[in-house]
Each structure stands twice: as structure tokens, then as C-alpha cells.
Amino acid sequence: MPESSYPKSLDDAIAFDAADPLSEARAAFSIPDNLTYLVGHSLGPVTHNALKALERAAQADWRNDLVGSWNTANWIDLPTLLGAPIAKLIGVNADEVVVCDSVSINLFKLVGAIARAYGSEARIIVEQCEFPTDQYILERLSEQMRLDFVRAPAQTGFENLQRGDIFVRSLVDYRTAEVADVVEMEALAAQAGAVVVWDLSHASGILNLQLADWGAKFAVGCTYKYLNGGPGAPAFIYVSADHVDELETPLAGWLGHAEPFGFSDHYVAAPGVTRFVAGTPPILSMTALKGALDVFDQLSLADIEAKVQRLGDMCLATFAALGLRSNSPPIGIRRGGHVSLIHTDGYAFSQALAKAGFKTDFRTPDTVRFGLCPLYLSYSDVWRAMQTLSAILESEIYLQPEYAVRAKVT
Structure with missing residues (x-):
């Protein structure tokens, strides 16, 4: 595993993926192509064995x-x-x-x-x-x-x-x-x-x-x-x-x-x-x-928790760099399997991310949750999600009216 506590670049993320003891678990899941699923904290994806x-x-x-x-x-x-x-x-x-x-x-x-x-x-x-x-x-x-x-x-x-x-x-x-x-x-x-x-x-x-x-x-x-x-x-x-x-x-x-x-x-x-x-x-x-x-059966809970902490730290570092607020425990502090982004346009953020292939969820009034299940998410997946969030923020595409239309289930 690289010396850094969490990936700070795409090259870092690739290096973490190469050393990831959980990398083979991803093959157990049936997840649609071109989708990065960041909602395992709400509904986990189906496995082939299920x-x-x-x-x-x-x-x-x-x-x-x-x-x-x-x-x-x-x-x-x-x-x-x-x-x-x-x-x-x-x-x-x-x-x-x-x-x-x-x-x-x-x-x-x-x-x-x-x-x-x-x-x-x-x-x-x-x-x-x-x-x-x-x-x-x-x-x-x-x-x-x-x-x-x-x-x-x-x-x-x-x-x-x-x-x-x-x-x-x-x-x-x-x-x-x-x-x-x-x-x-x-x-x-x-x-x-x-x-x-x-x-x-x-x-x-x-x-x-x-x-x-x-x-x-x-x-x-x-x-x-x-x-x-x-x-x-x-x-x-x-x-x-x-x-x-x-x-x-x-x-x-x-x-x-x-x-x-x-x-x-x-x-x-x-x-x-x-x-x-x-x-x-x-x-x-x-x-x-x-x-x-x-x-x-063959996985270590210690490995699972360690990876989810690194994925969360990577997200929180990105939020901070973009001037965005989170109410999740800060970098280095133990947390569960998701991190939360707080923004008045949070729902629109989540919809713009979904259109780009990154599925998150939203909790009223202003919280976007990024679920970071380490069994099927790689460090590179989450790095790309953070880069996409940055692009959405910079382009202000989330301000388009289509992203403000609320579904019954958010």
C-alpha cells in the first residue's frame, strides 16, 4: 500500500487500487456498465450469487x-x-x-x-x-x-x-x-x-x-x-x-x-x-x-473499514479544496460508509452527478450522500467521482432547471 494515508492524485488512486486486498470482491456484483454506484448506504447492489x-x-x-x-x-x-x-x-x-x-x-x-x-x-x-x-x-x-x-x-x-x-x-x-x-x-x-x-x-x-x-x-x-x-x-x-x-x-x-x-x-x-x-x-x-x-466469506472487516476511511478522506479533501462544506467527521476521524456534502443546491448536484454516471442520494434539506462501499468501488472510481463533482461545480451545470425537478424518492 502506498505511504500516503489516502490518494491525492489519479496516479495515487491507481497505486492504491493495485495494492487493494478487496479488489477481487468487485467481480461478485452485477452493476450496470458506465455507472459508479455511490448509494450502497441506501440499497446495496445485487450480487451474482444472490x-x-x-x-x-x-x-x-x-x-x-x-x-x-x-x-x-x-x-x-x-x-x-x-x-x-x-x-x-x-x-x-x-x-x-x-x-x-x-x-x-x-x-x-x-x-x-x-x-x-x-x-x-x-x-x-x-x-x-x-x-x-x-x-x-x-x-x-x-x-x-x-x-x-x-x-x-x-x-x-x-x-x-x-x-x-x-x-x-x-x-x-x-x-x-x-x-x-x-x-x-x-x-x-x-x-x-x-x-x-x-x-x-x-x-x-x-x-x-x-x-x-x-x-x-x-x-x-x-x-x-x-x-x-x-x-x-x-x-x-x-x-x-x-x-x-x-x-x-x-x-x-x-x-x-x-x-x-x-x-x-x-x-x-x-x-x-x-x-x-x-x-x-x-x-x-x-x-x-x-x-x-x-x-x-473471504474478506477482512478490518480491510473493509480501512478502505472506506481512505475513500472518505479522499472525498473530504476534495470538498475542502472546492470550498464545499461537509458535516461528516473530518479526515483521520473514524466514520461510517458514507460522507455528506452540504449545499443549498444539493439535490441539483445529485441529479447532475447521476446524469454523468455517478449515482448518489439526497436527504432534505441540503445533504448529498456519497456511499463508499469498498467491495465494489475502487479508489479510481471515487477519484473520478470527485473530479466530476469539481467539473459540475465549475461549469454551474447544476443550475439548469432540469436538475431541480424532485422525484418522489430522493
Whole structure:
């Protein structure tokens, strides 16, 4: 690897690419020609193995074996089978993660179960900057359980914690890519008699997570971003084995029963984290995810995180050189898998970049996010994206009316 901490020229970028231990991972993905895809933080691209898994599930299993595929293709065990490779990616035991439902539903189930265990002491705390759906779900859950709901100012949620508090926090901020200090926050929570529930949606698959070593006990996360599970892919729940037997899910469902095919009138929780499975798993989405996760088998999370930091530093250096503002952690400071550019014409920037073959996304009111997934993006790709941004800014092409027309999804 070159001595420079990040590429500062096209020649540097080419040299970094030549020494990149992740360079072969790009071949696992099916990405359109002439497109540099900088939106893996929102929806990861499809892998060849995911497409093959979908084809096999539809043509061989569903088409030929029909309902028998619950046994012959082991559909029934997919929630736990998929939990094991995800557990490896977040640094916990294989039997502590289960794949099911969505992040919103899983957050409802997990926080509801913890609150039920705490009883009347429980308060649910989020910060004002938290991802909106987390806030919506938790506020409504608080109303239903008649618990205090606290929406704390940004960066203050871990202050003044008290016994019974349940603090829900994204490990990586969806706007800025700031990374929370898990060890510090877990220590503060433990000292107060509180717990933290982590949302890993912008962290899993892009950072070298070691949740067990860091003291984290509870988490949820999605699989359609850096895990490349596809649109609508199911989410996951992590509960430390030391705590799972204390919890009762508020959404008791058939496949979370200890003996689902015993057809008992009364619910008995399955052992371990499987109790958080509720309804029938989305089998086609799960098989796509199973194929997608294969890409991580031979890769180092340390290499993934190191590369994403260099790609981000390269972007931030370009922003600074162009006089543009970012709210992401500065060069040399740990961040998640994207960097954010702040500009009043941000939406127009994103549209002009897309027309030039560089797909980003936009978050109101003024944020362009550049997703920097290192599995399929090279240093040269990102260097060219930054040069294109510079050309768009210099030419002022983004001021053309066509780039101001807002789509429903930005």
C-alpha cells in the first residue's frame, strides 16, 4: 500500500487500487456498465450469487418441491441459518442473531420486551437526530405501554441516564456517518442501571464491529444496505445469550413458538433469540440474502473499514479544496460508509452527478450522500467521482432547471 494515508492524485488512486486486498470482491456484483454506484448506504447492489439463489429458490424449490421445500430446502431454519453469518459480521456468537421482519418491527419487539422486563421503571430515550422511523416506532410503543418517552437533544441521550432507561441509538448516524463510542456508552449505561439498544443499519458490513467485546447486549439492523440483501430484505435482531431468556416478545407469533407444529393454543417461547421470530419468513428475500452474504466469506472487516476511511478522506479533501462544506467527521476521524456534502443546491448536484454516471442520494434539506462501499468501488472510481463533482461545480451545470425537478424518492 502506498505511504500516503489516502490518494491525492489519479496516479495515487491507481497505486492504491493495485495494492487493494478487496479488489477481487468487485467481480461478485452485477452493476450496470458506465455507472459508479455511490448509494450502497441506501440499497446495496445485487450480487451474482444472490441472483442464482433467487433463481434456485423459485425454479427448483418453489416450482418443483412446492410446500415440501420447507423441509427439502430447509426454508424453516433460514432465520437462524442467516443469523450465523451476520453474527460473525457484528462480532457476536452465531446463536445470538436471528433474521426476521423489518428494523421497525424488530425495534418494537426488542424494546417492548426489555421494557416489559424492567416494568414501571422503564423510560425510552432517543435523540432528536435519530432516524425518524426509530422515533416514530418508539414513541408509539411508549404510548401503548404507558411509559415515559424522552426525545433528548442531539448528542445528549447518554447524559443523565437512570435505572430502567432504554436508550436507542444508531451506531452510525444516517446523515453524518459519525460513529458512536459503543464502549463508552455501554459503560455509562451499565453504571446507571440502563441499557442501550443499537441500530446497526448503517454499520453492519462496513465497520469492523466487535459488539460482544465492546459490551453491547442488544441490537437491530437491516440487511439491504451494506449486506446487499435487496429491496425489502429482512432485518435482524441480536440479543446477548446472557439476557435473552429474561425477555418476552410483545409480538408472540407462530414461528417464535417452542413447538410451532404442535399447534398449541398457548404460546411458549422458543429457546434463545428465535423467540423473536413472529410470522412466516419472506423466503425469496431470505434466499437472496443468503446468496449475498457469501461475498464476505473471504474478506477482512478490518480491510473493509480501512478502505472506506481512505475513500472518505479522499472525498473530504476534495470538498475542502472546492470550498464545499461537509458535516461528516473530518479526515483521520473514524466514520461510517458514507460522507455528506452540504449545499443549498444539493439535490441539483445529485441529479447532475447521476446524469454523468455517478449515482448518489439526497436527504432534505441540503445533504448529498456519497456511499463508499469498498467491495465494489475502487479508489479510481471515487477519484473520478470527485473530479466530476469539481467539473459540475465549475461549469454551474447544476443550475439548469432540469436538475431541480424532485422525484418522489430522493
